[in-house]
Amino acid sequence: MLQNGLTRRLKIDYPIIQAPMAGGVTTSELVAAVSNAGGLGMIGAGYLSPDQLRNQIMEIKALTRKNFGVNLFVPNQYAVDEQKLKHSEKYLQTIESEIGIPTVTPSLPNYKQDKETFQQMVNIVLEENIPICSFTFGIPSEEIRTKLKENASIIIGTATTVQEAIMNEEAGMDAVVVQGSEAGGHRGTFAAGEQQSLIGLMSLIPQAADCLSIPIIAAGGIMDGRGLMAAQCLGAMGVQMGTAFLVCEESGANTLHKDAILEASEDQVVITKAFSGKMARGVNNLFIERLQKTEDDLPEYPLQNALTKGIRKAAAASKNPEYMSLWSGQSPRLAKKLTAQELIEKIINETLKLKNVLS
Amino acid sequence: MLQNGLTRRLKIDYPIIQAPMAGGVTTSELVAAVSNAGGLGMIGAGYLSPDQLRNQIMEIKALTRKNFGVNLFVPNQYAVDEQKLKHSEKYLQTIESEIGIPTVTPSLPNYKQDKETFQQMVNIVLEENIPICSFTFGIPSEEIRTKLKENASIIIGTATTVQEAIMNEEAGMDAVVVQGSEAGGHRGTFAAGEQQSLIGLMSLIPQAADCLSIPIIAAGGIMDGRGLMAAQCLGAMGVQMGTAFLVCEESGANTLHKDAILEASEDQVVITKAFSGKMARGVNNLFIERLQKTEDDLPEYPLQNALTKGIRKAAAASKNPEYMSLWSGQSPRLAKKLTAQELIEKIINETLKLKNVLS
Known part of the structure; x- marks a missing residue:
């Protein structure tokens, strides 16, 4: 089952997709290395600007002739609760002064602008003829789906429950990532309740x-041939792997981040909402523990994400993993600790x- | 991999263990049917009295000549917080009067007595030469482990994290159930933090x-041949299945309970602590929702379990699944909805x- 309907559709050798991790992890080197090794490299474009996305696409095209994809975050309307904002900002300032970083008033996101940026990103995917585009945090509009499909892009959704997966199929998505x-990282939940979506x-x-x-x-905890085979036994055609690629040499993740995983x-x-206001999974640290009791009072995503940006950046700069x-x-x-190619080869050998x- | 080291050790045909669900689910008919069909039937003896356990063992011996096992709950010391007890009792009385059941002062458990009962249960396992004995909520004392092994019983532990599994191996357990x-039902966690043990x-x-x-x-969400194969790909030798057997014809679970699962x-x-003070997984209902906000203020297991016994019993009697x-x-x-034999045959066919x- 190393070659199947999915690999033929995506024009890849192995049913291994590198998860589109946002925040600088999916460097052009990583994406190209994965695609060159027979998997599907993906740009995690969630926090990129349109210019950054276009530049990265051009870089990757120079590094591989194989298919690669782009993942976009579908913008969602969110409540702006001034009281929660002020409360969180104040608490974060306490931490900022404690760890000795200057307090900067964060620039808050704007839903209307997020939507415009999203449309620009989709246009780049169309103009650059990116063959595969996946979406997280929701299903794109019918107009966008139609345009991408007319341009021969394969569109992939993300679901955390059966119902969300059905919604993706009904919207005409070509495949769906089920996130266990x-x-x-962030839960892709967009319709289910938070706690109910941890399946x-x-x-x-x-x-x-x-x-x-x-x-x-299938996505979630899959790191080797055992996971790939198990996912296929259960009914998946392929796997999407994040953490396994995050610790790879070509990944842009901070060394402290890689080390934290390798030691955990x-x-x-x-699971924490501390960093962004949305549930996400990561290695436990002081920041998560300090905010644990106030999790329900945090501003919604992406507001809390904007508020904590300064702390996360400063913590990385001062090599303090407790606040990253x-x-x-x-x-x-x-x-x-492998190269992306070594990882893919290892998985294929294990699978064989x-x-x-078994036989 | 249908026959392997585990099946040879347990003297069963297939690596399928019926989970030892407590509370009347594992009737003698269910346990015997599973063992007769080539799996391993298990008595969930957690809430049985020594007399009940002995009687059930004799009943099952009359129904099958195959191996079957007994599961015991390892008693743990718990804090008796009078304030939490009073608070919970008062709140439960509100519910009792709402759903119209007489308020009875519940008899609270007693750790010393629990330990004596546990020792009596172990003695019965020894006297009746039960070949397989598994444990939940902890690792039994060295004395008990030694006695059981001297009597040629195979002892199986339960773990929810790698560390707990290692502790079981280090204690000389012959195998370990890893509960995902x-x-x-109840989480078998005994050393890890509650939230940290949901793997x-x-x-x-x-x-x-x-x-x-x-x-x-492997235990958790496994219901068919896909799950058995996946678990083996991942490194398990066998599976323990609860819910799949709970809805079987021979199971003693309340019809409303079976129906709730079949419709969910x-x-x-x-995950809820509402019923017992210990994390357990079940179909959401009014009782869980009403107690959700006070979960951290509930008395510890088994105190809360004793307090909610009346409501659970009355709800079952009045056919009200919202409080079961x-x-x-x-x-x-x-x-x-199958017989245990049909279920096992179905799993084996699917696996083959x-x-x-795959080959």
């Missing part, structure tokens, strides 16, 4: 497979060996 | 497999078909 509770892949994949006809791509055990990886967002899935013990054992 | 976050099986199995040499039995979707199954504990794993959509597809 094991997954690192383990052992449950999520087969239940989604029974309800869908489009290909399922599975029970040190927690150390996103990781629940399998940090399986993380290995497992097949022999 | 997908699992229904999905896609992450928990391979990380445990890399650290252990004793056989791993995966996002309606939540409807334990379920995260795969209710995969639940089927999957093997053919």
